[in-house]
Amino acid sequence: MSPTVLLLASLLSFGESETSRGATLPIELGAELSTVSTLGSRPIFDYATCVGSFALIRIRERWGAGVVATYRQVLDADPASSFWYAEVGARGRVRFARALALRLDLGWSFRHIGLDGGYSNTVGGPMAGGGLGLTVYTRGKLELVLAAVYHITGRLPSEPFVTQDIGLALSSGWTMHFAPAAAARTNAP
């Protein structure tokens, strides 16, 4: 079972215990697609495309906190036969000015490089990311957000350089509210 699913399951169970006190717990599940370009004069790659998923507990509509998992495929991997990142982390988000949202991700990034000769290796290091999003479409519980994103990974001190990228991300979020009735059943004698 993937870490994302495990984290999501734990959030859902947390949500049920909260609802036992009578409040609904809005949880937003989402998917994200982005394309990024690296910054700096000599990056280890130039372009990547990323797919990710996130789960956020929404607090008073304005705040959100949860987890995020992302797969980043390097587009100019040649001559590597595979070059990708897998990342997991925590996400915080704040909405403001009705349609804008600012987010911050902190977590761990795994970098995998495989070579034609058969050798491959995966290493890890901290990552951080941020984004400023604009809600471009809302319908019911669904919303689409277009965001400018920034992302940084590093492996200090064994690699005294960082990989930074900026790009555009399109995310869709689906908010679910957990009813008190479900919690009442859970806590029934």
Add this chain to the structure above:
Amino acid sequence: MRGLLITSLVIIASCGEDVTLPSVEVNSVHFRYFASSSDRIPSGVLDRLEQHRTDILGFLGITSERVINYYRFDRVEDFNRLDRCDESLGCTRGDELFTTLAFDQHELIHAYLSDWQPGFLISEGTAEVFHCGDAIREWISSPPVELSWPAVVGQSPSDTDVYRWGVRVALYLIRTYGPRRFLAYYQTAHQTDDPALFALEFERFWGLPLDQAWSNLLPGSGSAPQPICPCGQQAVPFDGTTISVSALDEYLTIPPALEGQTLVLSIGADSPSLAKCATGETVPLSAASDQSSTSKIALLRLDDDRYYVSFGGAGSITGNWASLIGQDCATAGTLTVPLDANQLAIVGQSPLGGSSWYVGIGEYLWLHRLDAGPFLVNLTGDCSPTSYRTSIDSTTVVGVSTGVLGLTLPSAPNPDAIVPSVIFDIQR
């Protein structure tokens, strides 16, 4: 609580142990040289440093006006306590160099290239590529222990194979693709302990899989690497002046020989080594060693390349020119010497034993030491001023000892006598 306070005080006291940088300073355009006292600053060291910088930067094609702070400590422990070096014999941090050596070539290369940080394999290897003199230290010349690249390229300098493989890889790249292209690689590669990233960047830049480059290098990994020496350093004067070699890591260059001239070196230092500047190809000076004396005489007839001589320790060196007597075979003053019972013809005494010294070199003749086997082989050619120079195998250098010199003719057409066709006179 009290214990914690005492512990804290002890820690603070130990951290505050006074380590000061050497304070006696001399300056040149690109160097600030610091030592604990003026007698720790060798005379002429700034000229040597400036020349070294000019040579290396010119060879690699680097333009820089960086000023390097060269800190020469009395003891390794002193600069290791500065927290800038990790228990090393020397280190460089940006434009600051910490060492105990008067002229630390390895760290100087790091300082020149400190704007860039490729993998340790490349940075440490490059620092050894230009390590002229003191040969390349024996532990680096030794064959690498680990033969697979993934086990080496991600290692830190604490692993000696990083140096052993590094110098071989860097030399291979410089000699195959040229110094300018190597510098471009040095400037773009990243420092990493991830072998996959190292190999990816290597193949991206060179268009050559690291697997393949490694397999090219593997067969020669057992032989000693030959460094590159730009050879702008001080030359042996060759006027009979004795030059002192004060410290390890120093080397002297051999000036280009004039047409028809032969060099005579008297070396009074341990483990002398003579090598071509460009290729590092060594000349077998060891053949001239004399077990009975610490001084060695070498008679050198070199080709047009530049050479340098280095030593394993302090000592001295004296150079002289030797030139032909006579401009052609007819006026060469041929000398007929009878062979003795051992097919050996004595033709002269060594410079240490007399004021003049004559050595004949002729077709198919071998110079021979009385107490050892032949040490000049395959000397071919004839007595012709135009063909003589090229007729000698340029890598074959005549070495002679302080003993009596002689000539033998293994397959003499006339067993009763030999006729040396070219005579040299050592100019003093």
